[in-house]
Amino acid sequence: MIEHKLTYHFRLLGLLTTIILLFPRVLSASLTRTANDCTVSPLGDGMDDTDQVLAAIAQCGHFGTTTFQPGTYNITRKMTLTWDLQSAKVDLHGLLSFIPDIEFWLEPENTYRVVFIQSQASWFVITGSDFEIDAHNTGGVQGNGQVWWDFFTNHTREDGDGRPISFTLNNVTNGVVRNFRIESQPFWCNTVSHSKNVVYDGMHCNASNLNPEFFGQNIVPNTDGINTYVSDNVTLLNWDITCGDDCLAIKGNSTNLFVRNVTCHGGNGIAFGSLGQYFNLSDIVENVHMEDLKMVRIDENIQPNMHNAIYFKSWTGSVNGEPPTGGGGGTGRVHNVTAKNVVFDQLDGAPLHLYQTNGGHSGDAPSTLMFSNLTFIDWAGTTLSNTVVDLECSPAVGCDNITFDNFTFTSNSSSAPRFICQNVENLSGLNETCD
Numbered sequence: 001m002i003e004h005k006l007t008y009h010f011r012l013l014g015l016l017t018t019i020i021l022l023f024p025r026v027l028s029a030s031l032t033r034t035a036n037d038c039t040v041s042p043l044g045d046g047m048d049d050t051d052q053v054l055a056a057i058a059q060c061g062h063f064g065t066t067t068f069q070p071g072t073y074n075i076t077r078k079m080t081l082t083w084d085l086q087s088a089k090v091d092l093h094g095l096l097s098f099i100p101d102i103e104f105w106l107e108p109e110n111t112y113r114v115v116f117i118q119s120q121a122s123w124f125v126i127t128g129s130d131f132e133i134d135a136h137n138t139g140g141v142q143g144n145g146q147v148w149w150d151f152f153t154n155h156t157r158e159d160g161d162g163r164p165i166s167f168t169l170n171n172v173t174n175g176v177v178r179n180f181r182i183e184s185q186p187f188w189c190n191t192v193s194h195s196k197n198v199v200y201d202g203m204h205c206n207a208s209n210l211n212p213e214f215f216g217q218n219i220v221p222n223t224d225g226i227n228t229y230v231s232d233n234v235t236l237l238n239w240d241i242t243c244g245d246d247c248l249a250i251k252g253n254s255t256n257l258f259v260r261n262v263t264c265h266g267g268n269g270i271a272f273g274s275l276g277q278y279f280n281l282s283d284i285v286e287n288v289h290m291e292d293l294k295m296v297r298i299d300e301n302i303q304p305n306m307h308n309a310i311y312f313k314s315w316t317g318s319v320n321g322e323p324p325t326g327g328g329g330g331t332g333r334v335h336n337v338t339a340k341n342v343v344f345d346q347l348d349g350a351p352l353h354l355y356q357t358n359g360g361h362s363g364d365a366p367s368t369l370m371f372s373n374l375t376f377i378d379w380a381g382t383t384l385s386n387t388v389v390d391l392e393c394s395p396a397v398g399c400d401n402i403t404f405d406n407f408t409f410t411s412n413s414s415s416a417p418r419f420i421c422q423n424v425e426n427l428s429g430l431n432e433t434c435d
């Protein structure tokens with residue numbers, strides 16, 4: 001995929017960075033003719049690494065290899081260019097640490113707004129094609145989330161308020177991200193949008209509150225592992241997510257998604273949605289295969305929630321305000337989804353939940369977004385609640401063809417297990433009656 005002729009070896013120390021920044025034409029004139037290789041080391045305590053990080057990608061991000069040596073890179077401001085990678089390799093052994101200056105990052109001009117859905121902001125955006133980023137299980141992003149989570153315990157959170165997504169792939173074709181870590185994401189950990197043929201193999205995200213003042217509370221909402229949006233042929237392998245929200249959130253026009261070996265520590269579980277938020281857009285989610293999923297409850301001081309294993313949600317058929325915070329009335333469908341080999345641990349909600357009233361009010365028109373051809377195979381685990389399956393499909397369109405096979409559970413609740421299936425056609429494989 002990537003061809004290099006390693007004719008240059010730059011060690012980008014402070015002085016050289018300055019030279020590159022002062023004489024960009026000289027260097028780009030020589031580098032465009034040859035493949036190239038950049039190596040960067042952290043400048044050290046109290047220094048700002050933003051310039052040298054950008055200079056390296058500007059020099060070696062096309063037809064080159066950029067190596068970031070281990071350590072912490074101090075990112076103090078908006079990276080003034082996205083990382084546009086063309087036929088490139090990045091070996092990221094260190095962490096890009098985004099300074100914990102909340103007021104600064106919340107200013108709209110200091111982040112990117114490339115993720116359309118809910119007008120979200122991004123810190124670190126990759127675009128381009130035919131690249132691989134290997135972070136060797138040591139590199140990635142340090143989000144310094146604790147100060148954000150503390151701050152937002154007494155400030156209002158809203159979608160689109162400028163809290164930054166840590167790592168965004170947007171407008172990517174043929175990209176690979178390997179063994180990447182995101183420590184303490186303040187908000188969504190990852191987003192992939194308007195992209196195709198993307199493989200993430202090895203991803204660690206961890207939003208764990210360590211402030212005892214807030215033990216036992218979920219002060220890390222919206223720290224989703226990933227949101228996928230308008231992307232085709234994305235593969236997620238070997239993910240390990242600790243969060244207080246959706247471990248994965250599959251949003252509109254995610255098609256041909258393959259997921260294997262995901263562990264979710266705490267949070268809401270894996271979401272399909274929310275869908276149908278934009279009345280003028282149709283959300284189509286199809287051909288999704290997920291296997292080897294594990295939901296693990298953790299110390300309740302750190303994260304009290306471990307809610308569902310998988311849940312599906314759409315807005316109602318009525319428009320209630322405008323996105324990012326309001327919305328509804330969107331059309332679409334979710335079909336051909338398989339979730340196989342799912343194990344879960346002390347869920348406080350139903351292992352499987354589907355509802356179509358997100359953001360709704362009583363008296364709203366029912367959603368016209370339809371769920372069909374959903375298959376759930378080899379599920380086992382424990383629940384604290386007695387509701388095991390809760391399918392509340394829209395009366396306007398219903399759900400069609402929902403298949404269970406070897407779907408087992410142990411309920412720790414003293415009440416009899418409940419199975420709810422509203423407006424479902426062609427349900428099969430549950431021993432219990434579902435009403």
Ligand SMILES: *[C@@H]1O[C@H](CO)[C@@H](O)[C@H](O)[C@H]1NC(C)=O
Pocket residue numbers: 044045046047048049074075076099
């Ligand atoms: C990051 O850079 C800023 C600006 O130069 C500096 O004030 C700050 O001390 C640096 N932070 C670290 C952790 O080195």
Ligand SMILES: *[C@@H]1O[C@H](CO)[C@@H](O)[C@H](O)[C@H]1NC(C)=O
Pocket residue numbers: 150151153154213
């Ligand atoms: C908000 O919470 C922070 C962190 O707990 C605290 O330091 C601060 O005093 C609080 N501010 C207000 C106005 O309550």
Ligand SMILES: *[C@@H]1O[C@H](CO)[C@@H](O)[C@H](O)[C@H]1NC(C)=O
Pocket residue numbers: 128129171
């Ligand atoms: C997406 O990337 C392609 C090729 O890299 C570029 O031509 C196009 O303008 C980009 N699209 C957007 C919306 O940025």
Ligand SMILES: *[C@@H]1O[C@H](CO)[C@@H](O)[C@H](O)[C@H]1NC(C)=O
Pocket residue numbers: 174175197198199233
């Ligand atoms: C899907 O993406 C993978 C990995 O990038 C690629 O090998 C495969 O050819 C793609 N499939 C299609 C149908 O484009």
Ligand SMILES: *[C@@H]1O[C@H](CO)[C@@H](O)[C@H](O)[C@H]1NC(C)=O
Pocket residue numbers: 206207208210240242265
């Ligand atoms: C997440 O971070 C917390 C706090 O540092 C740590 O105790 C926990 O082991 C980490 N979880 C994983 C899965 O790495």
Ligand SMILES: *[C@@H]1O[C@H](CO)[C@@H](O)[C@H](O)[C@H]1NC(C)=O
Pocket residue numbers: 202203237238239240261263
């Ligand atoms: C599953 O992913 C985890 C990382 O999240 C990794 O440590 C483990 O080896 C993977 N298991 C398999 C069977 O690949």
Ligand SMILES: *[C@@H]1O[C@H](CO)[C@@H](O)[C@H](O)[C@H]1NC(C)=O
Pocket residue numbers: 230252253281282283284
């Ligand atoms: C999803 O794809 C459909 C069909 O191509 C399109 O009409 C719709 O606008 C897309 N939705 C989004 C959210 O991009």
Ligand SMILES: *[C@@H]1O[C@H](CO)[C@@H](O)[C@H](O)[C@H]1NC(C)=O
Pocket residue numbers: 256257286287288289336
């Ligand atoms: C359903 O999705 C799977 C991928 O998850 C795909 O292989 C299969 O062809 C799809 N079925 C149909 C009928 O499109």
Ligand SMILES: *[C@@H]1O[C@H](CO)[C@@H](O)[C@H](O)[C@H]1NC(C)=O
Pocket residue numbers: 336337338372373374375401403
């Ligand atoms: C039900 O959905 C599954 C895929 O999830 C598909 O293989 C099967 O053919 C569908 N059955 C009917 C009757 O449509």
Ligand SMILES: *[C@@H]1O[C@H](CO)[C@@H](O)[C@H](O)[C@H]1NC(C)=O
Pocket residue numbers: 335336372373400401
């Ligand atoms: C379900 O899958 C079957 C078999 O692939 C297909 O014929 C049917 O159209 C699908 N039904 C819906 C409602 O998507």
Ligand SMILES: *[C@@H]1O[C@H](CO)[C@@H](O)[C@H](O)[C@H]1NC(C)=O
Pocket residue numbers: 341342343377378379380406
């Ligand atoms: C049923 O699913 C559970 C959980 O994935 C698995 O351990 C077990 O082997 C499956 N049983 C059969 C008969 O496939």
Ligand SMILES: *[C@@H]1O[C@H](CO)[C@@H](O)[C@H](O)[C@H]1NC(C)=O
Pocket residue numbers: 407408409431
């Ligand atoms: C469902 O029924 C099958 C076939 O009778 C049986 O093997 C399986 O153990 C039952 N599962 C549950 C959860 O009762």
